[in-house]
Amino acid sequence: MRKQERAERTRRALIHSAAAAFDEYGYASSRVSGISARAGVSTGAFHFHFEDKESLAAAVESEAREALLTITRCADSSDEPALQVLADASHAMVSRLRSDLVVRAGFRLSCDVVDATRSDLRSQWQDFVRRQLMRAGSEGALAEGVAPQDAATVITASTTGLEVLGRGDQEWLSRESVTAFWRLLMPRLAASHMVGRLDPAGSDVTAGDGDAYAAPAVPQVAERAAS
Amino acid sequence: MRKQERAERTRRALIHSAAAAFDEYGYASSRVSGISARAGVSTGAFHFHFEDKESLAAAVESEAREALLTITRCADSSDEPALQVLADASHAMVSRLRSDLVVRAGFRLSCDVVDATRSDLRSQWQDFVRRQLMRAGSEGALAEGVAPQDAATVITASTTGLEVLGRGDQEWLSRESVTAFWRLLMPRLAASHMVGRLDPAGSDVTAGDGDAYAAPAVPQVAERAAS
Structure with missing residues (x-):
């Protein structure tokens, strides 16, 4: 193995080990010595x-x-209806939170660490949600009387809640949770001509058993841990 | 002042000082020396x-x-429709989170500290939400096709999200946020004969300017801090 490759492997192993420690104990209680040893x-x-x-x-x-940028950029470039794009992106994000320790730790850090200069994962997500709801509004896809701003509040709060509750019980990060959310919200948010065209279970998620997500990031994580 | 009274004051001052430290820096970064000095x-x-x-x-x-038990017990004993009881209790809880540092710190602890033996504030709230939705179901107050369990998932996730987002920006803990949530959700959750009877702004919250809650707990906190 070339020296540069080896260095990159070590760097990735440290990031993965830190993510495991931050995810388990929080930032403040994690120590450099423990992270290195792990x-x-x-x-x-x-x-x-x-x-x-x-x-x-x-x-x-x-x-x-x-990881989050990949999801939102890909979603922003989609020409699906905005509400479907939102549902798909929330499925993709929750699935990633479930399967990828580094993403999960990143979100937890954004809650633990008090450092305003650091760009905030949560506000990145929040901006995306707001953007798509404005688009849904201009598409005429929102039901009468639904304000995009109210919808953004509810969607941002709910997805944040799933992320936080998922730390204690991964059931919150299941496809079932996210689908229940959209099944409830979609008929309220969407104009009547749109409702039948939208799929609360997500239009681009690989079909699973309804309880779990396909987890493409897991092998990558396992490889990191072994390196 | 009697000795016992003075001891009680000191105890309360320490609890308040700890809450301020936990709320600001998190549990792990707070030190006994700093809490005592404060x-x-x-x-x-x-x-x-x-x-x-x-x-x-x-x-x-x-x-x-x-504090949470007082809110949920009082709500459980109400004979208002269950969906209104839920809306009122969520307004009361968010208002309390906004105004009472000790309650806010308590919720944050329940996220920071990994100790499964400690009874969890979040699951206490979650049980209450589930209970009221089952009651709404048996009242025939839910719209056709709305599963109480789905509704419980969404309401628990959203209120948890408001609490967590409110740490960074108190706007999330405004009456406006909670009202926006219920304004959006109520017409979807409630059977049509109920919708007109329910108030998303809460039926028993002291009327404010729409942006803030009346904050009865603030003087108490100030007194604690001064003691």
């Missing part, structure tokens, strides 16, 4: 890659941000 | 009242639990 790396090697715990947390958040 | 109490006096940070956190959570 990654099978000396503290010296740690400092070759990261200045301190803070910069490691920034790397975890940055990975989570990239 | 309460104007020596570390020796601290240990007269509490064994350690853990037992102080338990006292904060216990106060928050009492």
